[in-house]
Amino acid sequence: MKSPFTAKVIEIIAAIPAGKVTTYGIIAAHANNKRGARQVAMILHSSSAKHDLPWHRVVNRNGQISLKRGHGYERQMKMLVAEGILFDEGQRIDFSKYLWWPR
């Protein structure tokens, strides 16, 4: 079996409601690995498809998409906008409106 951390991360991500977003750090913290944000990203990268996870609802702590242009950035933004999430001029998401906290 994969680590408890991995299982927890997948569980949390699968629970993110449409129209909301959360961050790598928050997920990591709830999976008992406060400083494991990078692993959350890695898990998403390798397991989002097989676990049918809403990977696009996870952004970094600035409310911005971490992907690079031409490597998923536009695709992710498009999916978020399609769910009603708006970006400001700096292409950042307003956490006061869209942040989802697992619990």
Next chain:
DNA sequence: CAACTGACGATAG
């Protein structure tokens, strides 16, 4: 098995 990589984050300057 060892080394390397990296959708991140906090901190320091």
Next chain:
DNA sequence: CCTATCGCCAGTT
């Protein structure tokens, strides 16, 4: 505002 550096450790090679 910015860059640099360290910590964390699952995947990949």
